[in-house]
Amino acid sequence: MKLSNLTSENLIVLDAVFDSRIHAIEALTDKIDQEGKLTDRQAFLDAVMKREEEGPTCLVNTLLCHTENPLR
Numbered sequence: 001m002k003l004s005n006l007t008s009e010n011l012i013v014l015d016a017v018f019d020s021r022i023h024a025i026e027a028l029t030d031k032i033d034q035e036g037k038l039t040d041r042q043a044f045l046d047a048v049m050k051r052e053e054e055g056p057t058c059l060v061n062t063l064l065c066h067t068e069n070p071l072r
Contacts, residue, residue: 010035021056025049 011031018024025048033041 006037008035021052022049025052
C-alpha cells in the first residue's frame with residue numbers, strides 16, 4: 001500500500017487547537033471522511049479510540065508516535 005493513497009494535502013492540519021484529545025480525533029476523522037478515505041466513519045473512529053486506550057498518540061519531532069515510550 002502506498003502512503004500517497006492514504007493522505008493528501010487537504011489532510012494536513014497546521015496550528016489547530018482542540019480542547020481535548022477526543023475532539024482532535026473526531027475533527028481529524030471528519031477530515032479523513034470528507035476526503036473519501038473512509039468507508040465507515042464510525043468503525044474507523046471506534047478503532048482509533050480503541051487504539052488510544054493502549055496509550056495516547058502524540059507528535060514527537062514531527063512524527064506521529066505512540067507515546068507509551070516513543071523513544072525506546
